Amino acid sequence: MKQPPTRKGRMAGPSASSEAFSPLYRQIKVLITQDMQSGVWKPGEVIPSEFELAERFKVSQGTVRKAIDELAAENLVVRRQGKGTFVATHTEQTTRYRFLRLAADDGSGRGLERRLLECRRMRASVDVAHALELKGGDPVVFVRRLLLDLQQPVVLDEIWLPGRLFKDLSAQRLAEYKGPMYALFEAAFGVQMLRAEEKIRAVAATPTAAEWLAVAPGAPLLSVERRSLTYGERPVELRRGLYRTDAHHYRNELN
Amino acid sequence: MKQPPTRKGRMAGPSASSEAFSPLYRQIKVLITQDMQSGVWKPGEVIPSEFELAERFKVSQGTVRKAIDELAAENLVVRRQGKGTFVATHTEQTTRYRFLRLAADDGSGRGLERRLLECRRMRASVDVAHALELKGGDPVVFVRRLLLDLQQPVVLDEIWLPGRLFKDLSAQRLAEYKGPMYALFEAAFGVQMLRAEEKIRAVAATPTAAEWLAVAPGAPLLSVERRSLTYGERPVELRRGLYRTDAHHYRNELN
């Protein structure tokens, strides 16, 4: 408000030195993110109004606004005119299948049925540990499940989660919970999936995969390997999905 | 500047009626887009400065800025501090393979080799016509080509383009041109690919596809069907790619 930021800005911490220039609104974005990460405002809750945050941080409303603009662009928050700004959540209808790019070829309805096949604790293999930035042998939770559309199996998912973050996760817990899996993770374990990277390949169905998905062994399947990240780019899920694409497809938008 | 927009704003045309509210910056965004579409500023060229546009449209710089912000977010323009704002192009190094999501598993180099297999004019089949919003039997240009990485075939592309837009496109033209295909389309035909939708499936290699890609018949391949759009959401390309994914993968980011 008084002295504009030079090189580092007036909000520079005690460790200030030769770091890159960071505008005020970006520093404020970090502060807001920290409060979300530490649970001051939980998924689905409102955050303070732009004017209140502006006063708190001693900047103008426009600066706070620009910070929130970026958070909204990254889907960390959702703005609702007249109501407020809310921490993003996987719970709501509109954002439920935010990460699922599968669509029926005929554009037909949603509402996939879930069938839990397996949930157990195990030790991370080398590649799973690597993907989750754990040490080999660290405890992980392993989940296997099936997604069906109109009784037809469509997706076979294998999921690995860091054991330390998902202590009480059990088959019963998963089976009982009605909403999407990520909503449970948010509510019960405080783990928010913010972003993910996927690697997609075509593979031949192994005998066991073929059985679960009701296709012939060797049939082509889409292999979707997802790494989900939370605050600070920390990986918190590895998921390998096998998709039947005879009546569905993976849709993507390029910009 | 004088009277703020109400319902439709002061830039409302003569046809103003019960349309939805459109803020000033969005109306200006449309005006800028129209000038790009009509070729007043061509791909790679600078557009006028924010202050100049502000004066031209009789609004403040901040309003023009917000319009350009959105255009930049949609990759229609690129901002360069100290230099100006440029119409996006597929010509430059950084944006050459903007739509190609293929990556080598070992993260190795770029530089795919292209091999043109076929280029001829034909009549659109029903499904091609539908995808390109043409009538069945309308003229289209058909292109088949191979992409190779380290002498290994990786992608077999089949491409259909509206015949009316690509009158002089020939095998020779394609073979001579060194840069990316989309750069040629921009420069020679004034067709800019702004956005695309892809549908991805796993399929079994047909005998002929298997031959081109040097895999066994029936081997799993990634099928990538792309519809590319230009201004006004007009489809101007249909592309069916078959990707070998034994040493490469399709990468995607979910937000």
Place this chain on the structure above:
DNA sequence: GAGTGGTCTAGACCACTGA
């Protein structure tokens, strides 16, 4: 140093929501 995009402010008013 002139010109461009980028940041920041202070204040006004509009559009939308809900009590």
Place this chain on the structure above:
DNA sequence: CAGTGGTCTAGACCACTCG
């Protein structure tokens, strides 16, 4: 009606590029 996000302005100054 008050409170929230959304738009718009006018003006100041900073960061970057290039001649």
